[in-house]
Amino acid sequence: MIDLKDKLSQKGLKVTPQRISILEAIYSLNHPTADDITRHIRQQHSNIATGTVYKVLEKFIEKGLIKKITTDKDVIRYDGLLTHHHHLHSTESVLIKDYIDEELDKLLTDYFNKKRLNDFKIEEISLQIKGKFLNNQMGVEYE
Amino acid sequence: MIDLKDKLSQKGLKVTPQRISILEAIYSLNHPTADDITRHIRQQHSNIATGTVYKVLEKFIEKGLIKKITTDKDVIRYDGLLTHHHHLHSTESVLIKDYIDEELDKLLTDYFNKKRLNDFKIEEISLQIKGKFLNNQMGVEYE
DNA sequence: TTATTAGATAAGAATAATTCTCTTTTAAGA
């Protein structure tokens, strides 16, 4: 696994303890909100300003280190998984799980290549798959 | 086209001028935010409390008259189109267009029927298709 | 038609998420 510091400097970002913590938090939490990240970091050691968290997250997005996830629940969540993927959204809780499916991606790409939407140039397709997690998986918690 | 009053009473909702205005606003604006709706209504005649707008929107969602749309831009938007559909999201502006495609829906349904996700019961699949509108369509404005 | 009342609206305070402003600090390169 590649070092967090390297990830930052590879993108031309200054390496700071705050940025390392934020990146680490995104990787260890499940699709956290900005507030989840702030609390996670404060819990361990340093204090961190909320504004810093937001600013760093924006920077990370700009550099392609993370992505925003959209939900019709509440706030913006962040995702550090970079390979193309979709999301399973619980209709019962805030749980979101990554869903990677290359076969599906190929199916969609082929479909839209054939279909050719007029007047729209597709850049990315992401599925929001809403439903229920079975077998108590909805009991999984963030922290 | 069915009368707005009927739409409301069919869902067992009391028919009030505010509710009629809000429903009318959703139909005539393009995926408006709560604030778009409020301003639209105030512009014409009556005053309306912001809290009322939010409460009515929640009620409409609960009764299945409208849906929330999720974007990674800013706030929550609302959609009065009830037939199942997806959205084209502009990466350059806040423009969102409805995308109806039954063939695609069938393709996806078949795919997931075959696939059988374990531990997840799918209720609804919606595609967020991000890209660029060509031919100046991005110039289209809300109001 | 009117009286009753559950549910709806108004008004504005409260909360939560996010952004902004300004000052101080620090990482990275000369």
Next chain:
DNA sequence: TCTTAAAAGAGAATTATTCTTATCTAATAA
């Protein structure tokens, strides 16, 4: 080590949304 552009801190400001309480009204039943 020094310099400096960029980053972080602190907290005020803004924005979106929710909540509270008092008042009002649509729908129903007499």
